[in-house]
């Protein structure tokens with residue numbers, strides 16, 4: 447409670463937070479009431495701020511909604527944003543979350559020491575480090591540059607897996623590929639992560655079955671069983687061109703002596719980084735950047751290897767969106783241009799002005815980078831709907847940024863998020879800041895622009911990109927905004943608030959009490 451706030455206002459704010467958290471979980475008042483053993487009218491009173499709440503009741507509501515409504519000390523962090531802001535200066539794009547997590551999983555293929563350079567220091571990586579530590583893997587940040595050393599033990603202790611950490615990420619599913627070379631049977635907890643609706647695991651199972659892996663899913667666990675007599679005897683055709691499924695197939699193939707052909711493979715940025723790392727381990731990989739990968743695996747891998755994952759195209763897109771929404775001139779350094787070309791082409795059609803430097807190579811010696819300088823531009827809505835596709839399409843994770851960009855453009859923008867059942871809905875949070883976003887169905891969004899943004903207080907949507915989209919709109923909003931419970935942003939971005947502040951944004955991080 448701030449000093450000049452009346453006690454009743456405070457009840458109203460808590461009521462709003464509870465209502466927002468309930469809606470994020472997709473629950474009706476009656477469903478929440480049932481979880482708490484109370485009546486729907488009591489929930490209605492609570493949400494309207496007409497009810498005194500005990501701390502115990504608040505804690506129970508928090509548990510029922512899987513959201514910390516109030517917390518002491520080490521509770522969730524929140525952001526206070528003062529806007530509108532104009533950003534200036536230069537910022538470096540960090541290495542990608544998705545390569546980071548793939549490489550951490552892939553390090554299990556190597557019995558020697560893996561050193562990964564400039565790894566993004568984000569919560570998703572932290573969770574995987576906890577899981578690795580629980581298996582007996584030694585990991586340590588070796589310097590202030592975020593270089594990370596990984597030394598696996600002779601034998602992994604798969605019975606001691608840190609279940610809580612594992613359940614907080616989806617990336618743990620990428621342990622299947624490397625672990626099938628380490629054990630005859632093992633169990634992994636169901637993968638978690640952002641709340642984006644159901645995400646399939648079947649393509650992973652069918653990609654790994656040719657390596658003798660059989661997985662039964664019961665009681666929240668995948669029970670894996672290996673039959674070493676089974677080996678791939680023909681090309682593995684992925685049923686979906688997914689990124690992590692391609693990575694699982696690659697990791698399984700890396701320790702399968704002989705040639706494995708993977709068709710309908712993703713050629714996306716994190717897959718390319720994984721291929722470059724496998725090559726550094728001595729695995730032969732042909733077809734990098736295409737949808738057919740041919741892998742000649744090794745009997746065993748025991749090398750000390752040093753690899754530098756490349757820069758994150760999704761972070762680069764986030765920074766582009768930050769500049770566009772705030773009408774700022776900034777330079778985004780180290781942007782992986784190959785994975786941003788379609789996004790920039792669409793933005794150019796919308797009237798966005800920018801300059802690019804000559805290309806230069808990332809530290810991995812393979813990925814092409816540029817610096818992008820943005821200019822304040824008057825945008826118009828794109829003529830056609832924006833529709834992501836597996837690479838080389840417009841990146842699936844970049845789609846949400848077009849919601850906030852569409853909101854500042856003149857006209858009507860349509861987005862089609864065919865991939866996730868439960869992501870587009872969070873874009874309607876922009877309406878609380880003055881946006882005019884309509885959910886046409888769970889996958890299609892209509893956005894009217896331009897928008898006159900006004901600051902407000904809201905809880906982070908439980909999905910990484912929509913949460914950042916809301917934060918970016920707050921930078922452009924008049925007055926003070928509060929974004930609560932920002933763990934989901936830290937899952938995928940290192941020090942985003944601090945780095946935006948270094949460009950002139952007024953963002954303060956705080957905790958309750």
Ligand SMILES: CC(=O)N[C@H]1[C@@H](OP(=O)(O)OP(=O)(O)OC[C@H]2O[C@@H](n3ccc(=O)[nH]c3=O)[C@H](O)[C@@H]2O)O[C@H](CO)[C@@H](O)[C@@H]1O
Pocket residue numbers: 543544547616617644645646686687688689690691716836842843865866
């Ligand atoms: C750690 C990591 O690298 N995560 C990325 C990876 O997750 P990941 O590889 O885990 O993505 P999923 O396998 O969950 O795919 C996302 C959704 O798209 C569907 N699907 C995917 C491919 C396809 O050809 N057809 C199809 O229908 C899947 O059924 C699923 O519902 O890819 C996603 C889609 O690019 C990105 O959002 C994630 O950031």
Ligand SMILES: C=C(OP(=O)(O)O)C(=O)O
Pocket residue numbers: 570616617639640642843910911938
């Ligand atoms: C959906 C995303 O990632 P993950 O696969 O880690 O949930 C994302 O990065 O936007």
